[in-house]
Amino acid sequence: MEENNRKKIAVLFGGCSSEYEVSLQSAYAVITHMDTRKYEPVLIGIAKDGRWYLYQGEPDSIPADTWCREDKCIPAAVSPDKNLHGILLLKEQGIEEISLDAALPILHGKNGEDGTVQGALELAGIPLIGCNTMSSAICMDKETAHRLAKERGVKAPKSHTVSKGELNEMQLRIWGRELGYPLFVKPLRAGSSFGITRVEKAEDLQKAVEHALEYDSYVILEEMIEGFEVGCAVLGTEELVTGAVDEIELSEGFFDFTEKYTLKSSKIHVPARISPGKAEEIKETAKVIYRGLGCSCFARVDMFLTSEGEIYFNEVNTIPGFTSHSRYPSMMKAAEISFEDLLSRLLELQE
Ligand SMILES: Nc1ncnc2c1ncn2[C@@H]1O[C@H](COP(=O)(O)OP(=O)(O)O)[C@@H](O)[C@H]1O
Numbered sequence: 199m200e201e202n203n204r205k206k207i208a209v210l211f212g213g214c215s216s217e218y219e220v221s222l223q224s225a226y227a228v229i230t231h232m233d234t235r236k237y238e239p240v241l242i243g244i245a246k247d248g249r250w251y252l253y254q255g256e257p258d259s260i261p262a263d264t265w266c267r268e269d270k271c272i273p274a275a276v277s278p279d280k281n282l283h284g285i286l287l288l289k290e291q292g293i294e295e296i297s298l299d300a301a302l303p304i305l306h307g308k309n310g311e312d313g314t315v316q317g318a319l320e321l322a323g324i325p326l327i328g329c330n331t332m333s334s335a336i337c338m339d340k341e342t343a344h345r346l347a348k349e350r351g352v353k354a355p356k357s358h359t360v361s362k363g364e365l366n367e368m369q370l371r372i373w374g375r376e377l378g379y380p381l382f383v384k385p386l387r388a389g390s391s392f393g394i395t396r397v398e399k400a401e402d403l404q405k406a407v408e409h410a411l412e413y414d415s416y417v418i419l420e421e422m423i424e425g426f427e428v429g430c431a432v433l434g435t436e437e438l439v440t441g442a443v444d445e446i447e448l449s450e451g452f453f454d455f456t457e458k459y460t461l462k463s464s465k466i467h468v469p470a471r472i473s474p475g476k477a478e479e480i481k482e483t484a485k486v487i488y489r490g491l492g493c494s495c496f497a498r499v500d501m502f503l504t505s506e507g508e509i510y511f512n513e514v515n516t517i518p519g520f521t522s523h524s525r526y527p528s529m530m531k532a533a534e535i536s537f538e539d540l541l542s543r544l545l546e547l548q549e
């Protein structure tokens with residue numbers, strides 16, 4: 199393909215989110231593995247304070263988190279004008295427009311994976327590679343996601359959701375007794391295990407809820423599902439492709455932030471050490487959840503598998519970790535889809 203026929207793909211990275219650093223690593227892998235003969239990456243960095251920039255420096259400065267300090271950053275904004283379907287560069291000498299063919303947000307957590315950025319891109323008429331506004335928002339909200347999955351016949355942990363304003367010690371105690379201990383307390387809409395506590399006894403419940411409230415104004419209390427967590431990478435919008443199912447082997451506690459990014463005492467097995475029949479069942483369940491929650495392009499569906507062989511829905515990550523050794527690409531690799539191939543397939547979903 200001719201150099202000037204390349205499609206302009208905005209890759210959004212960073213984000214006004216506690217998962218900013220994770221996004222820098224994911225985005226770097228995406229940028230450096232994209233087929234630049236077919237696609238021209240337009241790098242849009244969102245600083246932690248929420249400022250948007252067109253970044254024209256070396257990709258290496260992204261994972262090092264020095265990109266924002268360079269003079270290679272031009273303040274930018276999404277234009278709400280659908281006729282441009284692009285961004286505005288706010289240069290000293292005036293405004294410059296750049297039209298885009300599509301945008302691939304590689305942002306995790308709040309203000310990036312939750313439908314907010316997706317909404318801005320949709321409003322701007324920029325084709326989105328990833329889940330749309332509504333699906334992103336639904337998947338971010340653990341209670342709504344569970345409810346919709348249950349409607350499709352998928353099991354999900356018993357739970358109760360409470361807002362900051364409704365917090366009541368008596369009610370908490372009743373819910374704790376009903377769900378049993380240990381139980382999980384989580385911010386309703388967060389990621390990377392931020393704000394999550396595995397509560398062992400009633401006395402610790404209130405503190406755990408207060409901790410979760412530091413991350414969101416709503417908190418969900420969930421019964422603990424005994425067993426282990428499995429994940430399934432799903433790719434596509436109409437026709438769906440799944441990767442191999444993976445398994446998280448924990449030796450203690452739960453899959454918290456440190457474990458997720460250091461794997462100090464836990465291990466990820468790809469493929470999971472389960473029967474082919476069970477893996478198939480998990481893949482089918484993942485697809486039911488993916489469609490039920492309105493996902494498109496890609497997402498990682500996380501579930502629990504109990505010792506009785508029951509599958510419980512945990513959550514959908516609409517923009518899962520995307521470094522070449524992250525779970526989603528590893529599951530695809532185990533299904534013979536290389537990282538480069540995965541990116542090409544993903545970018546083609548918008549053509
Ligand atoms: N209901 C549950 N039963 C058992 N373990 C859970 C439950 N909910 C969460 N966990 C543990 O906590 C981790 C983080 O919870 P998760 O809901 O996936 O939050 P995040 O969106 O931050 O990844 C999971 O990977 C799992 O180890």
Ligand SMILES: [Mg+2]
Nearest residue numbers: 390391500513
């Ligand atoms: Mg999770």
